[in-house]
Amino acid sequence: MRQSDGVSFTSSSIKIPLLSSNLSLSQTLASQLARTRLSAFELIHSLRNRSYVKNYPTRSTESTQSELGIRSLIRSSPLLCSASLSLTTQNHNIGRSPLLYSASLLLTQPGSAESTQSGLEVPLKGQSAAAGGYDEERVLISEVLVRNKEGEELERKDLEMEALTALKACQANSALTAREVQEDVDRIIDSGYFSSCTPVAVDTRDGIRLVFQTFSFQELVFHPNVARLASSYLLVEPNGEFHRLVCEGANVLPSKFLEDAFCDGHGKVVNLKRLDEVINSINGWYTERGLFGLVSGVDIFSGGIIRLQVAESEVSDISICFLDRKTGEPTKGKTKPETILRQLTTKKGQVYSMLQGKRDVDTVSTMGLMTDVSIITQPTGDAGKVDLLLNVVERPSGRFSAGGGISSGITSDPLSGVFGSFAYSDRNLFGRNQKLNISLERGQIDSIFRINFTDPWIEGDDNQTSRTIIVQNSRTPGTLVHGNQHDNSSLSIGRVTAGVEFSRPIRPKWSGTAGLIFQHAGVHDEKGNPTIKDFYSSPLTASGKPYDNMLLAKFESVYTGSGDKGSSMFAFNMDQGLPVMPEWLFFNRVNARASKGVEIGPARLLLRLSGGHVLGNFSPHEAFAIGGTNSVRGYKEGAVGSGRSYMVGSSEVSVPMVILQGQGLSLEVDMDMGLAFG
Known part of the structure; x- marks a missing residue:
């Protein structure tokens, strides 16, 4: 509702001047009443274009005519019957006011001499009326009607009922204040069915209408001598129908x-x-x-x-800023910007999502190259656009470690007791997030030399396919499958492996792997010489030669749950031997495993099930070994048995037991129950 800035309402007693002797009282009153009626209708006509409109925050409204000063709408010193309005300026003497009948409301310019001298200026909006020496007066209303902006009845009676229902204070034969009228006007607008509402007071006896369209009801104060209004009605403008x-x-x-x-x-x-x-x-x-x-x-x-x-807000540009680990100042980074940008799911031209941005931050963090990652939005000169700044702090990419020693109690050959390890890794090779690992481990019996190169995302691939190249030379104890020899000799299995694997996400929580692996494997005695038979003259190779060669086509699919204690896991893999050469092994091996965690109060139940089978001609050391942490816990690797087929089911219950609750000590008890067939 628009405010009447620059106008205040005051009330004061008016001196009645003596009439001239050459004019009769009736002639003077008739002349004054005629001028009063004309001025009142001019006021109503000028103010009718203004209405109380509820402006919703998202609703755009057209601007109306510029607000006119009230003293340009009303002639000075008009006489109003019943309730009169008179505008005075600073140079207008209140003592020369015309004859007022019954009571008057006097509109003066704020700060005028008359208003300040009289000491009866009505307080503005927000000020208490009682502070001016009088209380807010009530006006008696005999009838309440709802009309459209032309003053006619509404075509739709349901809208008329909506307006009448919204009224709380404005009821027939009730005495109202201006504040109560304004509150009901706001209620009608708040009903949502009307775009404007104007309260109009009508004196049914004399036909004079007082239209409140641009005044604030909180600034209008009725004085004790205001005459009784015979009726009132509301001018409303209903909204149209939605099509x-x-x-x-x-x-x-x-x-x-x-x-x-x-x-x-x-x-x-x-x-x-x-x-x-x-x-x-x-x-x-x-x-x-x-x-x-x-x-x-x-x-x-x-x-x-x-x-x-x-x-x-669409993403206009994405930039990367490398920050120094110590000072936090911008610095030059090792990682290629395109290597980081291709990890982001947020692209240019997309509507920016904070949730998607958070996932992008987590994705960049899982690369393992950064210690800190954050996204900052920046405004642009173009409306509806936003720039993204990705701040990253790199961690050192290279790592080197080495160690070794000599086992005590070795008397025959001192070199046989030497053990040690060496490892070098670079997690950000060439600044492209490529991983290189070179490691060498040597023990008393086993040893392994391994070179592993991984490209987590092949350049130019849109499916986030990774590539891994493996070269490995290993020597492991043969007791895993063949057991201990009766002559107290030991066997070891030597393998030379080289291959390449490709992996990619298939769908959420599912990943797939395919690859080719060549393996050259054989059995050696404790002196390192190749052997093809054990103590019982059983063959140790499938081909009858000291070494078995095989080319394996590998397929694997893995499902991983959310990772919490109640999640599930399933994996299926298959190895197919390809007889490229006549002496190369031809067989098929399938293996599946699944696990499920269940929360039972403070305890946790973990269920595992695995099984597999091999068809064709394969080396004895390629048989399934049952026992150990990966199958049946509580047994050594292969201690339960080995075979062409197997199935293992196990359950594990973990119960935390607090011994000293106040000291923070706890004990976790695990119980295993399993069944194995091999």
């Missing part, structure tokens, strides 16, 4: 969501309150998904058309 929706700028907002939000209002009168709820639901849709978007404007046109203007 069509036009939405602009909503690129990611689903059209189905808009259809569902507006379907119940189609063909009905536009309810601004309901429209405000729909706008809030649209803004909530963006907020729930972390998207930078909201309804920036709403226009209601004739013909039942509602236009929604949606503002969405």
Whole structure:
């Protein structure tokens, strides 16, 4: 509701001047009443174009005519019957006011001499009326009606009932204050069915109407001598019916969501309150998904058309800033910017999502190259655009370690007791997030030399396919399959392996791996000489030669749950021997394993099931070994048995037991129950 700035309302007693002897009292009153009626209707005509309109935050309204000064609308010193309005200026003497009948309301310019001298200036909005020496007066209303802006009855009676239902204080035969009238006007606007509402007071006896269109009711004070009003009615302007929706700028907002939000209002009168709820639901849709978007404007046109203007912030540019680990100042980074940018799911031209940005931060962190990652949004000169700045702090990529010693109690050959390890790794080779690991480990019996190169994301591939190249020379104890020899001699299995594997995500939580692996394997005695038979003259190789050669095609699929204690895991792999050469082994091996965790109060139950089978001609040391931490806990590797087929089911219960609760000591008890077939 627009304010009447620069105008205050005052009341004071008026001296009645003596009439001239050559004029009769009736002639003077008739002349003054005629001028009064003319001035009043001019006032009503000028103010009728103004109304109390509820401005919703997202509702755009057209600007009206510039506000005119009240003293340009009213002639000076008019006489109003019953209740009169008189405007005075600073040079107008109140002592020369015309004859007023019954009572008067005097409009003066703030700061005028008359208002300050009289000491009866009415306080402005926000000031207490009682502080001026009088209480807010009530005016008796005999009848309350609802009319349209032309003063006629509403065509739709349901809208008239909505307006009447919204009224709380304005009832027939009730005494009201201006504040109560204004509150009811606000209630009608808040109902949402009307775009404007103007209260009009009518004196049914003399036909004089007082229209409040631009005045604030909180600034209008009725004085004790104001005459009784015979009737009053409200001029309302109902909204039109909704028939069509036009939405602009909503690129990611689903059209189905808009259809569902507006379907119940189609063909009905536009309810601004309901429209405000729909706008809030649209803004909530963006907020729930972390998207930078909201309804920036709403226009209601004739013909039942509602236009929604949606503002969405699109990503204009993404840049990377490397920060020094110690000072936090910008520095030059080792990692290629394109290596980091391709990890981001947020792309240029997309509507920026904070949730998606958080996932991108987590993805960059899992690369293992950064100690800290953060995204900062920056405004651009273009409206509806936003720039993203990715701040990263790199960690050292290279690592080297070495160690060794000599076992005591070795008397025959001192070199046999030497053990040691060497390892070098670079997790960011050439600045492309490529991993290189070179390691050498040597024990009393076993040893392994391994070179591993991994490219987590092959350049130019859109499916995030990784590539791993392996070269390995290992020597492991043969007791895993063949057991201990009766002559107390020991066997070892030597393998030379080289291969390449490709992995990629198939779907969320699912990954697949395929590759080719060549293996050259044989059995050696404790002196390192190749052997083809054990103590019982059983063959140790499938080909009958000191070494078995095989080319394996590998396929594997893995499902990983959320990673919490109650998640599930499933893995299936298959190895197929390809007889490229006549002496190369030809066999098929399948293996599957699954696990499921269940929370039972403070305890945790872990269920495991695994099984496998081999078809064809394969080396004895390629048989399934049962026992150990990967199959049946509590036994050494292969201590339960080995075979061509196997199935293992096990369950594990973990129960934390607090011994000294106050000291923070705890004990975890594990119990295993398993069944194995081999």
